[in-house]
Amino acid sequence: MWDPYAEFETEVLPNGLTVHCAHWPNRPWIRVGFQVHSGADQDPSDLEGLAHFTEHMVVANLVTGSDFVDKFFDRHGGEVTLGATAFPYIRYTCSLPNDPSTALNAFSILGNLLFTEEMSEGLEKERKIVLEEELRSRPQFPWEFDLIREVGRSLFNGHHRSRHLRPLGYAETISRFTQKDVQTYYDTHYVPANVSMVVVGGMNLRELVKIISTTPLAAEKPGKRNPLPEALDKAPSPLQSVYRVSRQEKLGVSDGKPTGSYTSFALLPGTMQYTAPLLYALMLRPLLFKRIREEKNLTYNVSVRCRNHTFLREIKIECDSFQHESADLIDDLVDKSIQDVVNDLDAFERQKTSMVKSYTLTDLNAKSLVSDSMDDLTYWGRIISSIEEMERRQSLTIENVREVVSLLEKNRRVTAIVLP
Numbered sequence: 001m002w003d004p005y006a007e008f009e010t011e012v013l014p015n016g017l018t019v020h021c022a023h024w025p026n027r028p029w030i031r032v033g034f035q036v037h038s039g040a041d042q043d044p045s046d047l048e049g050l051a052h053f054t055e056h057m058v059v060a061n062l063v064t065g066s067d068f069v070d071k072f073f074d075r076h077g078g079e080v081t082l083g084a085t086a087f088p089y090i091r092y093t094c095s096l097p098n099d100p101s102t103a104l105n106a107f108s109i110l111g112n113l114l115f116t117e118e119m120s121e122g123l124e125k126e127r128k129i130v131l132e133e134e135l136r137s138r139p140q141f142p143w144e145f146d147l148i149r150e151v152g153r154s155l156f157n158g159h160h161r162s163r164h165l166r167p168l169g170y171a172e173t174i175s176r177f178t179q180k181d182v183q184t185y186y187d188t189h190y191v192p193a194n195v196s197m198v199v200v201g202g203m204n205l206r207e208l209v210k211i212i213s214t215t216p217l218a219a220e221k222p223g224k225r226n227p228l229p230e231a232l233d234k235a236p237s238p239l240q241s242v243y244r245v246s247r248q249e250k251l252g253v254s255d256g257k258p259t260g261s262y263t264s265f266a267l268l269p270g271t272m273q274y275t276a277p278l279l280y281a282l283m284l285r286p287l288l289f290k291r292i293r294e295e296k297n298l299t300y301n302v303s304v305r306c307r308n309h310t311f312l313r314e315i316k317i318e319c320d321s322f323q324h325e326s327a328d329l330i331d332d333l334v335d336k337s338i339q340d341v342v343n344d345l346d347a348f349e350r351q352k353t354s355m356v357k358s359y360t361l362t363d364l365n366a367k368s369l370v371s372d373s374m375d376d377l378t379y380w381g382r383i384i385s386s387i388e389e390m391e392r393r394q395s396l397t398i399e400n401v402r403e404v405v406s407l408l409e410k411n412r413r414v415t416a417i418v419l420p
């Protein structure tokens with residue numbers, strides 16, 4: 001079996017930077033990802049959004065200016081993404097020709113960006129940009145935003161994640177950031193020991209490390225690796241399990257939108273094997289589709305998604321387009337299907353086979369290999385080989401999947417029903 005994840009070789013440089021490299025001989029390019037092992041989860045209290053804001057400031061304070069960087073990568077036909085902030089990480093990615101002198105220049109730019117900057121410029125300019133970004137990211141009406149915040153607070157009851165639902169932060173916290181806050185975040189988290197570099201392409205680890213060693217990526221800067229969050233063996237109990245809102249009531253008039261929505265979230269222990277809720281979701285979705293859409297025609301589509309929060313897992317059930325009177329019916333069908341689905345052994349076998357086999361058919365390119373590997377570092381602290389991932393999927397039993405059911409009981413979920 002082709003196992004590209006098993007091909008990575010790893011070296012930790014004297015300054016603490018970890019380099020993972022998968023050598024694909026004869027490729028004329030390299031694809032590179034830098035992962036800072038900190039993100040919005042490391043935002044100080046009352047400064048929610050600081051990691052994302054720092055990502056903006058890092059670009060604003062490039063000694064060369066960001067225009068120069070874009071032009072540099074354009075000139076070589078490569079691409080660069082200067083920053084994406086999530087709860088557990090901040091990432092920078094690029095692609096470039098497999099050529100030592102271009103790599104030297106690219107790594108000098110990125111080394112400066114990651115480790116040697118002074119956050120002296122652009123505080124107010126970036127604040128304006130990020131405040132606009134925050135405003136644009138909100139739903140159309142304030143009550144919708146309040147509902148999302150409330151649902152999140154209820155779901156993560158007492159856990160530090162309950163304070164913000166997106167890495168962006170809020171207008172009130174963004175307004176508070178000082179230059180010192182940004183510099184402190186940067187000096188604490190943008191340090192070699194807290195950064196992993198993932199490289200795939202025509203360059204091997206030895207050549208790569210030789211080039212890196214002559215750039216600011218090899219700079220000494222004190223600091224430590226932010227540890228993986230500890231997996232919780234129990235999810236918090238929700239503050240409130242059902243929220244019901246009427247659009248028409250909130251707006252005072254009908255806005256002509258004849259649709260409502262049904263969204264239900266559940267958190268599962270982070271110690272649970274993550275493939276169990278994944279398979280459970282694959283089984284539940286067709287059953288809900290059949291009952292809610294095909295048999296009753298109450299909605300257009302149903303989705304069941306899984307999310308890995310590292311310390312917890314999440315299942316989200318969602319559908320919309322229902323009429324006023326169908327809300328309770330949908331709610332009942334979801335409750336019932338959550339129980340019924342695990343009695344269908346055929347569905348279990350079918351979805352498990354699909355989950356195992358589809359993995360072997362993944363049409364993997366270097367870009368997805370880099371990003372999947374960075375995900376592995378986020379969730380497991382190491383790159384997981386294809387063999388190991390296959391074993392995780394193959395070893396699932398119906399008992400594993402049944403364990404999910406009791407965690408999805410109505411009072412363990414947070415359900416938001418928006419009536420038309």
Ligand SMILES: [Zn+2]
Pocket residue numbers: 052056133
């Ligand atoms: Zn942004």
